[in-house]
Amino acid sequence: MNKVISTLADSDQYKSTTFLAINADSFPEISDLFDITAVPYFVLIKNGTILKELTGADPKEFVSALDTFGDSSQSTTASSNADPAATISVANPTPAPSIQQEETPEQLNARLEKLTTAAPIMLFMKGTPSAPQCGFSRQMVAILREHQVRFGFFDILKDDSVRQGLKAFSDWPTFPQLYIGGVFQGGLDIIKENLSEDDLFFEHAIEEANSSK
Ligand SMILES: N[C@@H](CCC(=O)N[C@@H](CS)C(=O)NCC(=O)O)C(=O)O
Numbered sequence: 763m764n765k766v767i768s769t770l771a772d773s774d775q776y777k778s779t780t781f782l783a784i785n786a787d788s789f790p791e792i793s794d795l796f797d798i799t800a801v802p803y804f805v806l807i808k809n810g811t812i813l814k815e816l817t818g819a820d821p822k823e824f825v826s827a828l829d830t831f832g833d834s835s836q837s838t839t840a841s842s843n844a845d846p847a848a849t850i851s852v853a854n855p856t857p858a859p860s861i862q863q864e865e866t867p868e869q870l871n872a873r874l875e876k877l878t879t880a881a882p883i884m885l886f887m888k889g890t891p892s893a894p895q896c897g898f899s900r901q902m903v904a905i906l907r908e909h910q911v912r913f914g915f916f917d918i919l920k921d922d923s924v925r926q927g928l929k930a931f932s933d934w935p936t937f938p939q940l941y942i943g944g945v946f947q948g949g950l951d952i953i954k955e956n957l958s959e960d961d962l963f964f965e966h967a968i969e970e971a972n973s974s975k
């Protein structure tokens with residue numbers, strides 16, 4: 763999405779749009795303001811009003827939102843994103859369909875597919891990296907930070923469908939859960955074990971994910 767955003771920012775078509783990217787961890791007051799519970803997260807703002815909030819890495823959806831709301835008048839798009847070596851930002855989950863329209867298992871599956879690939883490395887955790895709600899999630903964040911791994915996250919406490927659905931999706935009953943390149947890697951114990959066998963586990967897993975694209 764970083765590439766998508768910078769391409770759009772450079773194009774003439776969106777020259778009246780301001781693209782801003784922040785590392786949510788460095789600006790907790792902004793993350794709090796937008797109630798960010800996942801990352802990456804995008805907010806479309808015009809004349810001080812939030813028009814749309816998006817999560818996940820879906821360039822088509824992003825451009826279509828821009829085209830729906832953007833016009834030649836002044837508009838601003840804030841995109842959350844991160845500095846290298848820092849935890850990323852934010853986000854409300856892709857909102858589940860409204861209550862009248864119960865989410866079907868297929869829709870949930872599609873949503874999980876998107877969420878698990880929303881960033882190259884995605885952590886599904888209890889709480890947020892800056893405020894983990896469980897020791898296991900806290901430890902996973904500490905390990906990722908110690909290895910200077912840049913990651914997106916999703917707070918499963920904010921969405922019970924994702925919390926329960928992901929257990930079946932990954933065939934793993936607990937959180938935290940780490941995904942690299944959309945591939946489930948394991949929970950805390952597995953990641954610790956992988957690191958004890960290979961200090962460069964993250965680098966290798968990322969390489970593997972890139973080469974199988
Ligand atoms: N040994 C586990 C620890 C994680 C764990 O036991 N998580 C529990 C308690 S936080 C959990 O997610 N339970 C299911 C749930 O809360 O939905 C690991 O390696 O990740």
Ligand code: FES
Pocket residue numbers: 888895896897898
């Ligand atoms: S929330 Fe109780 S052990 Fe994680």
